Amino acid sequence: MLTTSPVSRPRERIIETASRLFFRQGYCSTGINQIISESGVAKASFYAHFPSKEDLAIAWLRQREELWMQQLSERVGQHQSAEKRIAAMYTMWYDQIREEGYRGCGFINMAGEFSSEESPIRACVRDHKRRVRQFVAKHVLDQYRDTMTPDGFDELVDVIYSLFDGAIVQAQNFMQEWPVEVALKASLNMLSHERGEAS
Amino acid sequence: MLTTSPVSRPRERIIETASRLFFRQGYCSTGINQIISESGVAKASFYAHFPSKEDLAIAWLRQREELWMQQLSERVGQHQSAEKRIAAMYTMWYDQIREEGYRGCGFINMAGEFSSEESPIRACVRDHKRRVRQFVAKHVLDQYRDTMTPDGFDELVDVIYSLFDGAIVQAQNFMQEWPVEVALKASLNMLSHERGEAS
DNA sequence: TACCGGACAGACAAGTCTGTCTATACGATG
DNA sequence: CATCGTATAGACAGACTTGTCTGTCCGGTA
Known part of the structure; x- marks a missing residue:
């Protein structure tokens, strides 16, 4: 049974x-x-x-979320410094872009097809993005938390994450790898400036 | 007649x-x-x-492109410094987000619905993004061009622009204004570091 | 007046879509 | 052996899709 x-x-x-x-x-x-x-x-x-096609889509997004966070944890967990952890995040996408038929972020694309903010699909996407942002704060940039004000830290996380999503979208648009390379480089630069180092 | x-x-x-x-x-x-x-x-x-629905979509994107670049030129042209010009770019989106039913970037959303890279719609979107990037290089950040290496300048433009697109997508996702505010702030920060100022 | 381009209304074709339904088969359990 | 849960195949309903076609009307021009 x-x-x-x-x-x-x-x-x-x-x-x-x-x-x-x-x-x-x-x-x-x-x-x-x-x-x-x-x-x-x-x-x-x-x-x-x-029950419906939409329910299937939700089930899919939930599963994708699970797998994605799992892979992210594994890859990031192998490194200690914030710098190497960010690099690990970008490497995930770098690998995807090299695959045939890269299509960007499945969550962002889905959100684009559902115009209503109240749609459960949109809620899935919001939850996902929120969780990734929290992951970045807790498990990627955590060592920077105490070196700055709480607001400053939140902003740092937001910027690093916006840059990340921006690179994914640009890479999808141009079907090239440079947006990801450039965004990684810029993220590392930002961190070195946060540490007070000269450029 | x-x-x-x-x-x-x-x-x-x-x-x-x-x-x-x-x-x-x-x-x-x-x-x-x-x-x-x-x-x-x-x-x-x-x-x-x-001739077809798709042709209408192309006509729409072309017109939207026209209007968008026009508005961008007008707003950015009112300022002299790169900093104020970037702020003007972000203000454009800031105004849009405050409108009812914000839907992010029409071009990015369209690209999400057309999976084939070879689609003429995708070509429209690529052209648009390329043009905006060129606009940023020529009319927003131009005064930085001679202060750095050509490669360094190109990277600066790419980062500023990726951050811009990232903020638009994040704002669409969360239906909030902070991604735009944070991205603007970060862009200005990056420029001040490029000028060799301390943070 | 006669004509003609362009817009109108709307039927229609041919196919797609989601979702429901009936009927059948098969393996495990009582 | 009988029953029950779960799978199969596929017809079907009803709505919707893009795109074509027929026929009407109206305003400007010759």
């Missing part, structure tokens, strides 16, 4: 397929029919697991 | 309506039927002016 299926249960297959299609093609441009046919699942099975 | 209509010709009305709807609701979520009904134009008239 607990182990109904051996290889991959329908729900997993659906989310896996949706993950690929929603990310690559966008939410509106991806139909339920394509999802069920490519995941090899009956339509009735689909609607048994997900 | 040349002045066929007194108030507003169909083509203008269509683009005006499309501008509002594409921006507010997104491209995929806006149907031709809504556009023609809200602009008070017959469907046949619509297809007489635009």
Whole structure:
């Protein structure tokens, strides 16, 4: 009863397929029919697991959030200094950009398709971005916290994070790597200035 | 013959309506039927002016580009120093965010809905972003060009511009003004460091 | 008056979309 | 063996999509 299926249960297959299609093609441009046919699942099975297409999208974003934060923790956790940790963050994207068909940040793209602020999708995206920002504050830049005022520290985090998101969007736009390289370099520069070093 | 209509010709009305709807609701979520009904134009008239929905979107982006660069020039041109000019750029967005239903950058949102790099829409967006970057280099930060190496100057422009786009996206996400304020502050800080001042 | 470009209204084609439904099959448990 | 949960396939409804086409009307020009 607990182990109904051996290889991959329908729900997993659906989310896996949706993950690929929603990310690559966008939410509106991806139909339920394509999802069920490519995941090899009956339509009735689909609607048994997900009440609607939007619910699937939410499930996908939640899973993506989980995987993303996990990977971020792993990569950042391997380093001690704020500088190397920031570099580790950017390396994550650097690897993604080099992949075929880079599509930027899945969360940002989804937010663009849902105009209503009150949409649960938008809430997912907000939560994600908030969590990443908190991660940067707690696990990347933490060693700077006590070297400055609380407001100054918050601003530092905001800037580092805005620059990060800006680089992701620019890289998506131009389909090139330089925005990420430049943003990393600038972030490290900002930190060295915070430490009071001359440029 | 040349002045066929007194108030507003169909083509203008269509683009005006499309501008509002594409921006507010997104491209995929806006149907031709809504556009023609809200602009008070017959469907046949619509297809007489635009071969397809995508062509309308391109026309809209081109017009938006025009208006945007015009407004940018006007606002930035009123100031002399790089610092005040950057502030003028951010003020443009600051005003937009305060409006009802802020939706971020129309170009970035459109790019998110068109996954293919080769899409003419994507080309429009790339052109726009390239032009804004050039504008920043030529008309905003120009006075810094000779104070540093060419590569250093290019990087400065890229960072300032990435930070700008990052702030726009963050503001759209959180529907708040602080990303713009913080990014402006950080940009000015970066410039003061470039001038070799202590923080 | 006759004509003609352009705009109008709206039916229509052909396909897509989400979501529901029926009917069938299969494996585990009672 | 019977039952139940979960999967399958696929028809179907109903709304919506883009785009075409027919026919009407009106204002300016020859």
